[in-house]
Amino acid sequence: MSFSDIPVDVGPVYEGERIRAKQMYVELGGPKIEKHFELVRVKQPKEIKDGQVTIYGPDLKDMKEGERYPIGILVEVAGEELEEDLEAVFERRVHEFCNFVNGIMHLNQRYTNWIRLSKAAYEKGFNTLDLLGKVLIRLYKAELPIIKQAQVTFYTDPKDIEKPYDMAMEIYNKRDERARTIHDEDVDMFYGCVLCQSFAPTHACCITPDRTSLCGSINWFDARAAAKVDPKGPIYEVPPKECLDELAGEYTGVNEMIKKRSLGEIDRIFLYSGMEFPHTSCGCFEAIDFYIPEVNGHGIVDRNYGSVAINGLPFSAMANQTGGGKQMPGFNGVSIQYIVSPKYQQYDGGIETIVWMPKAVKDRVGDFLPQDLVGKIATEEEVQDLAQLKEYLQEVNHPIVETWAEMLEEEEEEEEYEAEGAMVPMGTVGMTIPGAGGVGGFKIILKNCKVHAEAIIIKKIDSKGKRKK
């Protein structure tokens, strides 16, 4: 496969490339644009003109520098062995293949896709989407040889994009609806995905019927289809083997898989917990489940939420804590689809511990949650800070309020022990030091415990491992 006719380099080496606002020529899609999408569809060979790229709306060279535009990417593929179940898995590769282009940064998926083109690439001659279409077609056919023909259509005009956008939303909804029809106990095979290891080397997703991948793009059916056509590929079978803990969702087969795929970094995963041995998160989770110690509950914030969440942190700050392939108790990357699963973080108390989520997320998942709970979950419309949240939860009698009395009792009991000068065991302590490998910063989460110390001394250790005097 040759890219000699493309004015910039193309290859996996460019995958991690960041394009900051100052460096960008134009932005396509992203959180500030209303309608955008990427979709792959399997078609009959006669419906496809192999190699064809079509653009509806302004091309890159017609766009104004520094501006934002809608982007719809429709990739249509054909091949004898192809089936509809493979569409979502092919679609996930749009992210990877766009990122192969030196000068293009692609983030997210489905209707949250977000692309930046660098000024440098534009100046080198990457001034038409026709080039991006050509790259995509070549990569699809080379990397997934079961694809025999492919054509790509781009939509960049707010009017032209409307119809294909509605069609894409309908297809995403259908896929999600189907995913809701089965549960982990109904199947004897789970799946794994390592597509994100180029960004998070210790991360592998475990995809089960109840736990759609955290990027939201690959459900159990999609993973099954992908593993069938390419068993040695990035999506593979994970026999669950023995269930060690039903509530936590701990399986020997999943533990073995993560140990192998994280190169020994991680050896235990609770599929249904964000607090103990949580599933790792790469960087493309649709939402974050975060613990709010002040109310002993959890919040959910999604990628599209532009303001600060109820704990005072924006999505981006929490995403830094959550991602990178580490296990981070208290911050867990999740898909929107997983929120509606009856197994949602059941080890931590399940959906009944959710006290806050953005209105937009509530609108999306509300119909599928227990109806007596939905009205009790606060959004940015009801409360602005933790004090208001506390009041609100009491007012609506949210089930989490029942746990407060217990918490208070425990605190009082500990205070009694303290008054007697007794040493109290600390209970569960989750301690994580992300960035210890040199990325910088650390965070310690201590849940349900009190620490008494006269002083804490932090000493720098020099590179030879000796303490500095």
Ligand code: SF4
């Ligand atoms: Fe695969 Fe998980 Fe990355 Fe989605 S988030 S592409 S399922 S590794």
Ligand code: ZN
């Ligand atoms: Zn990822």
